[in-house]
Amino acid sequence: MKQFNSIIEIGSFSIKTIIFSNENNAPKIEGVGKSNTQGFDGNNVTSFDEFIDSIKKSVVQAEKQSNFIIKECFILLANKSIKINKFKNSLMLNYSIIENNDVRKLSKIKLKPQKDFLQNIHTSHYQINDDLITDNPIGLSCKKISRISLVSMIEKKQVDLIENIFQKLQIKIINFMDxxxxxxxxxxxxxxxxxxxxxxxxxxNHINILVIKNKQISFIKTLPIGCRLISDDLVKMLNISFDFAEKLKISTIDLFDDRNPVIEIPVWEEFGNNIKNKIEHDYIKKIITSRLDEIFNSIFKILPQDKNFFSYLFTGGGSQIKNFQLYFRSKFGHEIQFLTPPSSSGIPKVLNDSSFMSIYCAYYLQTLKSTEKDDFLKKIDSFSNKIWYKRFVDIL
Structure with missing residues (x-):
């Protein structure tokens, strides 16, 4: 009989659920669910009942696909309630060879209890004599070996809130992930x-920035801004509903369409009349790009000074705007690549985009799916970003 596990991602825009099996060390996604988040803004619950209903919708979709009822799950979060700290502990070896037992000793870390936070610890890498970085130190000789750990700290009040909601859903939470x-x-x-x-x-509602330098985390930042701002601008400027603004942002407007077609915008139907305004594509595109310019100018101000020598990866629903890649390259001089689940992931094609990447990463870690060794970044050369940066400066 198959053993099933599940992960539920609580986001400010959508709730995502994955049910998976790992029979004979062959992980497989058995069911997927996605629903729009209601009653939760990413940090606070605004309507308890609506929030529970939106979680139920996502869970039921995955349960029907997998023919399995979720009784326990992992919860994935991505908001300002999470802090990531680094922790270093060391062992003196006096130039002896590192053995398995030494690594086990380093793994026995007792974190200081935090009243206001739930803590999870993950190994980042090992350091030899405060110099050499490695993932596998066994067999090396050194004076000192150190383990650098990442301590994920999730606010207890957020944990208590989610646990209370899932208790009502009769689903036990195994652990929280970030x-x-x-x-x-x-x-x-x-x-x-x-x-x-x-x-x-x-x-x-948020933009999460992760900078990895020399294969180590060097910078983490969560900004309280997101692609919702674009939809809010469209609602105000065009006097349309929020749902229609979302459709314009993701499905209709192309950031690199120069034909300037006319877009039909429905007028509020006070008296049941099906009236539509005709607005130029370029006008709506300007609303979107103006907000994008503001968002990414703010981001570039806080990135490292040597940011032009990095490879850029994008994920999240905001990056699904049509021709976002070309916009970013022409505006900021950087080639970018989207981080999405592989086509063989088991996620239905209609859902398999960058917005599903965070929960797929959590699934990958839970199953230790080591069969995917393809270097999907090999086509991006940081040198190409240097060239684009030079061209960008020359234009200025």
Whole structure:
């Protein structure tokens, strides 16, 4: 009989569920669910009942596909309630050879209890004599070996809130996960050739920035801005509903369409009249790009000074705007690549985009799916970003 596990991602825009099996060390996604988040803004619950209903919808979709009822799950979060700290502990070996027992000693870490936080610890890397970085220190000789750990700290009040909701759903929470360490450990497990990466998770209410330098986390930042601002601008400027603004943003407007077609905008139907305004595509595109310019100018101000020598990865729903890649290259002079689940992931094609990447990374870590060793970044050369940067400066 198959053993099933599940992960539920609580986001400000959508709730995602994955049910998976791992029979004979062959992990497989058995069911997937996605619903729009209601009653939750990413940090606070605004309507308890609506929030529970939106979780139920996602869970039921995955349960029907897998023919399995979720009784327990992992919860994945990505918001400002999470902090990531580094922790270093060391062992003096006096130039003896590192053995398995030495690594086990380093893994026995007792974290200081935190009243206000739930803590999870993950191995980032090992350090030899405060110099050499390695993932596998066994067999080396050194004076001192250190383990650098990532401590994921999730606010207890957020944990209590989610646990209370899932108790009502009669689902036991096994543990909480965060998207930042999930992304990092996924990329680390892929054995990428690129050492310096900037990952931008362009979410609905938040933008999460992860900078990896020399295959180590060097910078983490969560900004309280996201692609919702674009939809809000469209609602105000065009006097349309929020749902229609979302459709314009993701499905209709092309950031590199120069034909300037006319877009029909429905007028509020006070008296049941099906009236539509006709507005130029370029006018709506300008609303979107103006907000994008503002968002990414703010981001570039906080990135490292040597940001032009990094490879850029994007994920999250905000990066799904049509021709976002060309916009970013022409505006900021950087080639970018989207981080998406592989086509063989088991996620239905209609859902398999960058917005599903965070929960896929969590699934990857839970199953230790080491069969995917493809270096999907090999086509991006940081040198190409240097060339684009030079062209960009020359234009200025």
């Amino acid at each position: 998207s930042t360490t999930s992304y990092f450990l996924y990329l680390k497990g892929k054995k990428l050739s690129k050492k310096n990466l900037i990952l931008i998770d362009f979410g609905f």
